[in-house]
Amino acid sequence: xxxxxxxxFDFSSPYGYLASLVIDDLAARHGRAVAWRPILLxxxxxxxxxxxxxxxxxxxxxxxxxxxRAARELGAPFRLPETFPINAMAASRAFYWLAGGxxxxxxxxxxxxxxxxFVEGCDMGPPPAVIALARAKGFDADAMAKALExxxxxxxxxxxxxxxxxxxxFGSPYVVVDGEPFWGLDHLPQVERWLATGGW
Amino acid sequence: xxxxxxxxFDFSSPYGYLASLVIDDLAARHGRAVAWRPILLxxxxxxxxxxxxxxxxxxxxxxxxxxxRAARELGAPFRLPETFPINAMAASRAFYWLAGGxxxxxxxxxxxxxxxxFVEGCDMGPPPAVIALARAKGFDADAMAKALExxxxxxxxxxxxxxxxxxxxFGSPYVVVDGEPFWGLDHLPQVERWLATGGW
Numbered sequence: 001x002x003x004x005x006x007x008x009f010d011f012s013s014p015y016g017y018l019a020s021l022v023i024d025d026l027a028a029r030h031g032r033a034v035a036w037r038p039i040l041l042x043x044x045x046x047x048x049x050x051x052x053x054x055x056x057x058x059x060x061x062x063x064x065x066x067x068x069r070a071a072r073e074l075g076a077p078f079r080l081p082e083t084f085p086i087n088a089m090a091a092s093r094a095f096y097w098l099a100g101g102x103x104x105x106x107x108x109x110x111x112x113x114x115x116x117x118f119v120e121g122c123d124m125g126p127p128p129a130v131i132a133l134a135r136a137k138g139f140d141a142d143a144m145a146k147a148l149e150x151x152x153x154x155x156x157x158x159x160x161x162x163x164x165x166x167x168x169x170f171g172s173p174y175v176v177v178d179g180e181p182f183w184g185l186d187h188l189p190q191v192e193r194w195l196a197t198g199g200w
Numbered sequence: 201x202x203x204x205x206x207x208x209f210d211f212s213s214p215y216g217y218l219a220s221l222v223i224d225d226l227a228a229r230h231g232r233a234v235a236w237r238p239i240l241l242x243x244x245x246x247x248x249x250x251x252x253x254x255x256x257x258x259x260x261x262x263x264x265x266x267x268x269r270a271a272r273e274l275g276a277p278f279r280l281p282e283t284f285p286i287n288a289m290a291a292s293r294a295f296y297w298l299a300g301g302x303x304x305x306x307x308x309x310x311x312x313x314x315x316x317x318f319v320e321g322c323d324m325g326p327p328p329a330v331i332a333l334a335r336a337k338g339f340d341a342d343a344m345a346k347a348l349e350x351x352x353x354x355x356x357x358x359x360x361x362x363x364x365x366x367x368x369x370f371g372s373p374y375v376v377v378d379g380e381p382f383w384g385l386d387h388l389p390q391v392e393r394w395l396a397t398g399g400w
Contacts, residue, residue: 044258047257048259049251049256049257050256050259051249056248056249056250057248057249057370058244058247058248058368058369058370059248059250059370059371061368062368062370062381062383066383069390072400073390073393073400165258168258168261168262169258170257170258170259170262171259181265183262184386186384186387186390187386190269190273193273200269200273
């Protein structure tokens with residue numbers, strides 16, 4: 001089977017960021033590509049009744065510790081931005097707009113956005129921040145600025161989020177391998193065993 | 201460091217059951233014992249605002265699949281009881297009462313209770329079911345029946361649950377190694393690396 005595996009994430013998700021650092025290599029070890037698919041957990045949470053993880057009693061405190069520990073284990077730079085969670089809408093719209101031209105360029109942008117958020121600690125919520133990042137990284141920022149206002153671009157993100165939810169996606173990262181879903185950074189070793197063995 | 205590691209679980213937690221099958225061997229590989237500590241997630245959820253996992257939209261459906269998959273991966277027998285979640289209060293009280301005499305016997309009882317629930321599919325909620333299991337497994341069932349009515353036994357469980365929450369425990373399984381907390385079956389490999397390396 002050579003279909004890409006699906007990698008769902010929210011730009012505001014620390015676990016999504018950490019997964020983004022390893023998912024391509026993981027898949028490549030098994031001859032697979034990865035389709036990156038940003039979603040908006042805020043929309044999903046309206047269905048599942050969850051609240052943002054870091055705001056939850058007991059769980060939030062644990063998550064801060066767990067995320068930092070996972071980053072250290074991966075040797076990944078990490079900081080939690082002062083503004084958190086961030087609103088991932090503009091970055092996600094920009095991603096899908098770029099993906100319409102080149103999946104590779106969209107992924108490049110996603111990596112830059114994740115680094116801006118979780119390495120530099122920037123608030124990538126406001127559209128001007130997203131556009132400034134795009135400009136700094138050599139994307140066509142003027143075209144992006146226009147695109148972010150277009151209904152078709154807004155609709156694309158909405159339909160992606162709806163399709164993800166229809167598929168059962170409720171968290172970040174959330175990986176689907178040949179129809180088999182895996183939620184969470186801690187499931188990546190299981191994703192790898194699934195790819196290696198074809199499932200059990 | 202030779203202090204035991206703490207293993208918190210709810211008798212009604214499928215992930216807790218699966219962890220119970222491997223935690224002792226995992227710890228023993230690093231020269232450590234395990235202190236088993238049943239808790240009542242229902243009490244914890246009043247603080248964290250969580251609802252039972254399997255009842256949650258999207259997450260519940262995923263969890264059923266994830267639990268069955270984890271059981272298959274471990275080669276562990278598993279079924280979800282028809283009555284679920286079960287009320288773990290009587291089993292937990294029985295555990296701590298037994299632990300007052302012998303930690304090893306209490307653990308033996310815990311293994312039997314988990315097997316009754318997640319292998320046989322029994323409802324171990326009602327005290328008579330717990331007492332019948334104890335009798336069948338050679339414990340002093342008559343003494344247990346009396347103990348389950350004693351205020352001191354009830355207080356012991358309450359204080360264990362309160363102490364666990366004060367320590368930040370909010371899920372099952374939840375393992376603490378030298379003060380470092382790890383939540384979830386999927387964190388057991390990380391628990392093992394922590395034991396092997398002393399942390400990072």
